[in-house]
Amino acid sequence: MAATQINLRKVAGNLQSGNAFVIITNDHTGYTASCGGVxxxxxxxxxxxxxxxxxxxxxxxxxxxxxxxxDPKTFNLTVNQTWFCDDQDAAAP
Numbered sequence: 001m002a003a004t005q006i007n008l009r010k011v012a013g014n015l016q017s018g019n020a021f022v023i024i025t026n027d028h029t030g031y032t033a034s035c036g037g038v039x040x041x042x043x044x045x046x047x048x049x050x051x052x053x054x055x056x057x058x059x060x061x062x063x064x065x066x067x068x069x070x071d072p073k074t075f076n077l078t079v080n081q082t083w084f085c086d087d088q089d090a091a092a093p
Contacts, residue, residue, distance in 0.1 A: 020039055033052050
């Protein structure tokens with residue numbers, strides 16, 4: 001992760017709201033995504049919106065999908081990223 005900022009607001013010991021901003025880079029592909037959003041006081045993981053940081057749009061088949069979830073109660077951060085690779089060089093996908 002290149003940068004992370006998570007702000008949580010508690011009232012009387014209970015999480016009321018917050019926001020998060022995370023920049024992640026996949027070391028294998030070099031793809032960077034910015035993820036962010038508003039956190040609510042509900043229990044469980046909350047999905048943050050992610051957008052690729054690229055100036056060139058990849059063909060539809062090669063679009064990278066990034067989903068980031070943050071659980072304010074446990075502070076678990078989960079990243080799920082999918083991409084299509086059809087080359088033969090595993091060292092440089």
